[in-house]
């Protein structure tokens with residue numbers, strides 16, 4: 001935090017729910033030299049990591065399908081979302097996090113991931129910085145069924161699909177998750193598959 005046009009005057013935790021919501025009061029220095037008081041409520045749920053698992057030979061990728069309540073209450077009829085595996089860092093490095101999450105969610109134990117970019121997914125309201133990776137997979141890396149953490153009721157379905165199909169699903173709006181779209185488009189742009 002080193003923008004000298006911003007002076008934070010107050011930070012208040014509004015509600016300690018599963019995630020933290022803070023009300024931040026600050027003064028912002030305008031071009032004309034005056035300080036303008038502003039207030040913003042922000043949602044802090046930590047940072048996350050995601051990965052595109054791809055197999056060059058089979059021309060396939062691995063995605064997940066799970067219930068996302070936030071989408072169900074906003075127009076997604078079934079509430080189900082098709083997404084690249086992802087998780088919250090929970091104190092780990094982005095690399096360690098995504099390796100852990102991929103095994104929990106998909107059952108693949110990957111060793112090597114390559115970071116391709118970082119993205120603030122909802123900069124108007126959510127603090128999260130998402131780290132995006134790519135990694136190759138093959139059948140020898142499959143160590144379990146995946147499905148997510150039992151106690152957390154994740155109920156994740158693992159989907160292996162042809163990259164061509166994934167591109168079509170993105171075009172048709174069947175894949176609507178931003179991180180997944182970023183990863184598929186990265187793969188297209190760089191002829192990964």
Ligand SMILES: Nc1nc2c(ncn2[C@@H]2O[C@H](COP(=O)(O)OP(=O)(O)O[C@H]3O[C@H](CO)[C@@H](O)[C@H](O)[C@@H]3O)[C@@H](O)[C@H]2O)c(=O)[nH]1
Pocket residue numbers: 018019047048049083086087088101128130149152153154177179
């Ligand atoms: N009880 C309870 N559990 C919650 C709540 N919110 C999340 N959880 C649980 O917290 C765990 C989070 O799972 P992760 O795999 O670590 O994270 P994620 O939900 O996949 O999040 C990633 O992908 C999201 C979707 O794109 C991103 O929104 C998120 O920021 C992150 O990148 C899941 O077991 C989920 O059920 C809640 O309000 N209550």
Ligand SMILES: [Mg+2]
Pocket residue numbers: 085086087088101105
């Ligand atoms: Mg997850």
